[in-house]
Amino acid sequence: MDIAPLLSKRSLAVEISGIRRVFELARSVQDPINLSIGQPHFDVPAPIREAMKQAIDTHKNAYTVTQGIAELRERLMRDIRAKYDHPDRDILVTSGTSGALMLAILATVNPGDEVVGADPYFVMYPNMVTLAGGTFVGVDTYPTFEIDAEKFIAACTPRTKLLLLCSPANPTGAVVSTEAMRTLAEFCAKRGILLVSDEIYRAFHYDGPARCPAEFDEHVLVIEGFGKTYGITGWRMGYAHGPRRLIDEMMKLQQSTFICAPSVAQWGALAACDFDVTGFVADYRRKRNLLVEALRGKYEFSTPGGAFYLFAQAPWGTATEFVTQAVQHKLLMIPGGTFSTRDTHFRISYAAADETLHRGIDVLLGMA
């Protein structure tokens, strides 16, 4: 039987990530200089690993309640309540940050609805919106990648259901200004648009404290994750907090699809809540500075304020041509076309050992 005619339009509309293509290419390179990875390079801290192992050994291996174990929810809500005076704010523990994003989109986006977000964007955003039958409307943020609130407001139409912010951002490392957060939170509340704030890189702010649009409006849905902060991307742990009615709806959808976040990973995440990552963040700040200093004047880029990415302009050709040439020198990066309607820039991840970073810088300087 031919399977192709069975495939849904929805599925066929989703494009395979360019990141996977680089991973495929990487397999053919001996001793690659890998600056393509979207996750921390440090070891998972021992207390977090131990908590997960203990959960397995003490038989916490069954389904949990859909909303997540009470111990983890209460621990997270303690911090959330300390930050926001929002009596209606509730929490849902999800299978990864992507799980929370997908549930939020499925719970709100009808076919024909629009979702406004920055271009460049995290690869999954347009695909998730497509799966829900909506249209992703990208707002061009080149060349600084700063969020201009007025441009976002101008992109909203009567069909706009969601406005998606990501700060610090993947792939640019750009941090949304507090003023833009305030303007957009107030605009969305007035216009009846849900503001979703993807804060998976929240721990990685280098030039100031992390701010959040929920500081300015109680309806904002905040999505956070454990994967990047503690180097546990494979454990699939995220959570969302926002208005109770929305969280209830997302919970219903999680119950009807993936049931719950992995049980033992929830116990690991609980231990993670008490682990201080200041040292990791300081190390990534140092790596950010090292890369910025080395490439300054040689490449066009905007200094990233967070996450662990730098998004630079290809000095010649398309980004794909430039990145393909870099592979000849064993250097792996991601071409910007993966994250954008433009293929002019490339993403360097500095979540790597210093030695790898120095080798990568040497290749980049030779190619400038």
Ligand SMILES: Cc1ncc(COP(=O)(O)O)c(C=O)c1O
């Ligand atoms: C901006 C952003 N949001 C969400 C995710 C997905 O995170 P998770 O692995 O927790 O599903 C990623 C992963 O790279 C990301 O960069």
